[in-house]
Amino acid sequence: MGAPPSRAFSPAMDGGTVITMDESDMSQPQARITSRLIDSLYTEAMLLADEARSYFDDAGRDERATLEPFARVGFACESLKVTTRIMHIVAWLLTQRAIESGEIAGRDSRRPERRLGNAQESDPAVVATLPPSARKLISSSSDLYARVKRLDEGGLESDVPQSPARALMGRLERGLGGHA
Numbered sequence: 001m002g003a004p005p006s007r008a009f010s011p012a013m014d015g016g017t018v019i020t021m022d023e024s025d026m027s028q029p030q031a032r033i034t035s036r037l038i039d040s041l042y043t044e045a046m047l048l049a050d051e052a053r054s055y056f057d058d059a060g061r062d063e064r065a066t067l068e069p070f071a072r073v074g075f076a077c078e079s080l081k082v083t084t085r086i087m088h089i090v091a092w093l094l095t096q097r098a099i100e101s102g103e104i105a106g107r108d109s110r111r112p113e114r115r116l117g118n119a120q121e122s123d124p125a126v127v128a129t130l131p132p133s134a135r136k137l138i139s140s141s142s143d144l145y146a147r148v149k150r151l152d153e154g155g156l157e158s159d160v161p162q163s164p165a166r167a168l169m170g171r172l173e174r175g176l177g178g179h180a
Contacts, residue, residue, distance in 0.1 A: 033151055035100050042093045044144060049086045052079075052137050063131040074126035078138055081120055085145040088117035092148060106174065116152040119145055 056079045064075050095114050098104045108114065122138050130138070 033096055033100075035097070037151075038093055038096045038100065041144070041148060042090070042097075045086055045089045045093065048137075048140055048144060049090070052082050052086065052141070055133055055137055056082075060131075060134060063133065067129070067131075071126075071129040074123075075130055075134060078122055078126065078130060078134065081122055082137055082141040084117075085119040085141040088119050089145060089148050092116040092152060116149055 060075070060079070064072055067075060092115070095104065095109075099106065099109045099114075104114070122142060127135055127138055
């Protein structure tokens with residue numbers, strides 16, 4: 001009978017807990033979205049939502065009345081697209097907060113329902129017919145959506161296998177509540 005396989009640390013040295021790794025530890029996204037970034041984007045999204053609501057409910061009505069009938073339909077469609085973009089952004093950011101706080105497990109964060117929702121792009125020909133204030137809101141919502149989409153897709157770059165040492169470090173951080 002041979003000697004048992006040696007371990008770098010005995011159970012007594014690590015508190016008697018044997019830490020094992022599984023495939024879910026290896027596939028965690030490498031990029032980390034900080035709570036500061038989430039809060040900053042959330043504030044920006046909420047300010048944009050308030051600006052859009054104010055414009056489309058009040059000031060935009062007067063501008064919409066001056067448009068040709070086809071342009072008025074385009075104005076209504078674009079206002080819905082702005083609202084949809086902002087709604088998807090806010091939902092994604094709230095999901096990120098839940099992940100950061102541990103309410104949603106990291107391995108569940110890449111599930112399709114946790115991803116940024118799809119928002120239809122604006123038609124440049126239609127946007128060109130709209131008042132400058134509407135064009136500014138459309139551009140701002142598209143820009144914010146594109147930035148958040150890059151963050152959402154950035155987590156997908158985890159196709160490269162993570163080293164076992166990094167996976168263990170990540171697991172230890174999660175087990176210690178992020179205080180490594």
